[in-house]
Amino acid sequence: MSGIVLHDIQKSFGATKVLRGVSLSVAQGEFLSLVGPSGCGKTTLMRIIAGLEAVSSGAVQIAGRDVTALRAADRDVAMVFQNYALYPHLTVRQNIGVPLMMRRLSAAERIPFIGGLLPGVAEKQRTINADVANAAEMLGIGKLMDRKPAQLSGGQRQRVALGRAIVRHPMAFLMDEPLSNLDAALRVTTRSEIVALHRRVGASTVYVTHDQSEAMTMSDRVAVMMDGLILQVGTPEDIYTNPQDLRVAAFIGSPSINMLAAEVAPDGHVTVGPVPVGVGASGHGPAILAIRPEDIAPHATGIAARIEHQEYLGESLLVHARVLDSGEQVICRLPPEKRRQVARGETVHLRPDPAKALLFDGDGRRLGSRVLSLEDAHG
Amino acid sequence: MQSRPLILDLPRLALLSLAAFVVLAPYIWMVAVSVKPQDEVFKASLSLIPQKWALVENYGKVLATIPIWTYIVNGLIVCFGILFFQILFAVPAAYALAKLNFRGRELVFGFVMLGLLVPYQTTALPLYLGIHQLGLLNSYTALIAPFTCSVFAIFLFRQFFRAIPDDLINAARIDGMGEFSIVWRVVLPNALPAATAFAIFSVVAHWNDLFWPLIVIQKGDLYTPAMGILAFRSVEAGEDYGALMAAALLVTAPLVLAFLLAQRRFIEGITMTGLKG
Ligand SMILES: Nc1ncnc2c1ncn2[C@@H]1O[C@H](COP(=O)(O)OP(=O)(O)OP(=O)(O)O)[C@@H](O)[C@H]1O
Numbered sequence: 001m002s003g004i005v006l007h008d009i010q011k012s013f014g015a016t017k018v019l020r021g022v023s024l025s026v027a028q029g030e031f032l033s034l035v036g037p038s039g040c041g042k043t044t045l046m047r048i049i050a051g052l053e054a055v056s057s058g059a060v061q062i063a064g065r066d067v068t069a070l071r072a073a074d075r076d077v078a079m080v081f082q083n084y085a086l087y088p089h090l091t092v093r094q095n096i097g098v099p100l101m102m103r104r105l106s107a108a109e110r111i112p113f114i115g116g117l118l119p120g121v122a123e124k125q126r127t128i129n130a131d132v133a134n135a136a137e138m139l140g141i142g143k144l145m146d147r148k149p150a151q152l153s154g155g156q157r158q159r160v161a162l163g164r165a166i167v168r169h170p171m172a173f174l175m176d177e178p179l180s181n182l183d184a185a186l187r188v189t190t191r192s193e194i195v196a197l198h199r200r201v202g203a204s205t206v207y208v209t210h211d212q213s214e215a216m217t218m219s220d221r222v223a224v225m226m227d228g229l230i231l232q233v234g235t236p237e238d239i240y241t242n243p244q245d246l247r248v249a250a251f252i253g254s255p256s257i258n259m260l261a262a263e264v265a266p267d268g269h270v271t272v273g274p275v276p277v278g279v280g281a282s283g284h285g286p287a288i289l290a291i292r293p294e295d296i297a298p299h300a301t302g303i304a305a306r307i308e309h310q311e312y313l314g315e316s317l318l319v320h321a322r323v324l325d326s327g328e329q330v331i332c333r334l335p336p337e338k339r340r341q342v343a344r345g346e347t348v349h350l351r352p353d354p355a356k357a358l359l360f361d362g363d364g365r366r367l368g369s370r371v372l373s374l375e376d377a378h379g
Numbered sequence: 380m381q382s383r384p385l386i387l388d389l390p391r392l393a394l395l396s397l398a399a400f401v402v403l404a405p406y407i408w409m410v411a412v413s414v415k416p417q418d419e420v421f422k423a424s425l426s427l428i429p430q431k432w433a434l435v436e437n438y439g440k441v442l443a444t445i446p447i448w449t450y451i452v453n454g455l456i457v458c459f460g461i462l463f464f465q466i467l468f469a470v471p472a473a474y475a476l477a478k479l480n481f482r483g484r485e486l487v488f489g490f491v492m493l494g495l496l497v498p499y500q501t502t503a504l505p506l507y508l509g510i511h512q513l514g515l516l517n518s519y520t521a522l523i524a525p526f527t528c529s530v531f532a533i534f535l536f537r538q539f540f541r542a543i544p545d546d547l548i549n550a551a552r553i554d555g556m557g558e559f560s561i562v563w564r565v566v567l568p569n570a571l572p573a574a575t576a577f578a579i580f581s582v583v584a585h586w587n588d589l590f591w592p593l594i595v596i597q598k599g600d601l602y603t604p605a606m607g608i609l610a611f612r613s614v615e616a617g618e619d620y621g622a623l624m625a626a627a628l629l630v631t632a633p634l635v636l637a638f639l640l641a642q643r644r645f646i647e648g649i650t651m652t653g654l655k656g
């Protein structure tokens with residue numbers, strides 16, 4: 001059974017189309033990250049899944065049920081907001097308890113003071129308190145239960161927000177950049193805690209971030225979104241090594257992928273400028289050769305480039321070079337001990353690894369390619 | 380916190396005390412007159428302490444002449460009745476105007492703004508006729524009903540609610556709250572400073588109001604406190620300033636007391652930090 005299924009979701013605000021046909025399915029218990037540049041519609045999509053925003057067209061299913069027309073309250077999803085959105089006037093205990101109180105107590109039973117006198121309420125209140133205590137225990141915030149949100153640090157507020165989300169065991173979890181207000185160190189530890197929490201809770205999770213390292217490290221699958229469309233969904237490895245769209249290739253990876261203007265000759269051999277690169281493709285005409293920094297290195301022969309500067313990162317060395325013919329910028333990631341072998345201003349010949357080279361057409365669509373031996377290429 | 384030496388604060392304190400004295404002077408004078416016998420009130424000399432105390436006479440006269448406790452209870456019923464309905468109606472309306480998107484919202488808000496421009500005396504006559512036709516003259520309803528929809532309250536709360544983050548309301552929706560739960564459980568508790576400020580404004584205005592009660596109330600047992608004071612300005616009784624001031628003091632005392640209590644609450648409300656990242 002599927003967790004969350006989106007069918008061709010479209011959304012416009014007035015004349016601006018923000019989502020232009022998004023289809024996506026998140027399996028039961030899966031952790032899916034949604035990444036994309038600012039303004040591409042990630043938050044809008046989350047709000048649509050949560051039921052905070054109506055679709056212009058399309059359908060949303062959660063756990064096999066069409067929820068497109070349901071209010072947020074009836075959808076059984078939980079959401080963690082970027083600024084946590086805790087109730088400032090309630091204690092941590094009350095904050096975490098709100099979703100349970102709203103679901104387990106009737107309207108009459110929720111009335112302050114009087115509601116507590118109704119039969120059975122005390123018992124229900126006890127189970128709520130027990131569940132709240134459980135969730136708090138899981139998140140290590142048991143000691144903060146009587147504080148108000150204003151008396152908590154950012155990381156603690158984050159945990160309370162998580163607690164409020166997990167306490168009712170929702171069908172689906174939505175998190176919109178939940179770590180972006182934390183400092184770098186806390187972000188890394190919280191990252192792994194969220195992953196561990198997800199394993200324990202096991203609900204389908206959509207996690208929005210514009211930090212691709214978060215997306216790559218945490219997720220089962222990553223969806224890359226741009227301009228209101230999902231360009232590709234796949235495992236982190238798939239997205240990184242096998243992007244189907246030039247924009248995906250360019251968005252994922254840091255430093256970003258190198259792009260070189262290339263030409264597919266009528267016989268299918270790919271050349272960059274005059275240099276054959278050992279890659280074959282079907283069809284012919286101009287193309288773009290994309291290659292990750294770690295997959296291109298100086299070699300005896302190859303694309304002539306002048307080294308402009310280098311960055312020593314400890315575990316690796318980034319060499320910035322400029323291709324002599326075209327003026328394109330190329331970054332190579334080399335083992336750090338190469339540091340003394342390459343010098344600024346020197347001309348080198350760069351050879352992309354044919355097995356790793358990615359070929360795209362002029363519209364950014366991926367082209368099929370195969371490795372040729374360089375003898376073939378010369379022949 | 381490091382405390383500054385007193386000497387540095389002295390000029391400021393002196394200035395504040397002076398300003399406070401100017402503001403309080405009429406009230407202090409009222410207190411003084413309320414314990415003076417009639418002949419001392421018009422003495423040329425300015426003295427706060429009477430030569431002959433007339434405390435018992437003046438206050439005794441007030442308590443003997445008018446049922447001041449009845450009036451005060453009436454005042455409480457009317458003021459809190461008005462405040463209750465004002466909050467009941469204005470808070471959801473202001474929430475809708477501040478946070479919900481619906482067709483015609485700006486138009487409705489335009490009417491609210493327009494309503495702010497109309498002084499309530501202009502509507503007094505049609506209201507009186509309406510209440511007369513309903514046979515509701517001389518009733519609490521006549522005193523309360525015309526004020527239950529306060530455009531000022533709607534405007535004030537709407538401005539305040541706009542500052543409440545949308546995500547807080549979205550979080551409440553996801554937690555299972557309907558719009559009315561959101562209004563009373565999330566929005567109003569986070570707008571307590573505004574609510575307190577409005578409550579002070581409303582209660583003071585209606586406690587002291589003389590215009591409307593004089594129009595709709597003729598029966599003595601429904602008199603409001605402000606009307607009670609009039610008994611000492613009547614032609615028959617002559618102008619008894621000592622008793623008049625004593626009555627005024629008794630009538631304003633609950634207000635002063637309530638304000639002092641609300642003021643603490645008010646400051647708490649402000650220091651209760653709102654939403655922070
Ligand atoms: N209520 C709205 N009315 C009009 N336009 C909106 C509204 N909400 C969002 N938009 C527009 O929709 C687009 C997508 O916004 P959205 O918040 O979904 O982006 P995002 O991917 O979450 O960006 P970020 O990474 O910066 O959070 C933006 O161009 C934004 O201006």
Ligand SMILES: [Mg+2]
Binds near residue numbers: 043
């Ligand atoms: Mg966003």
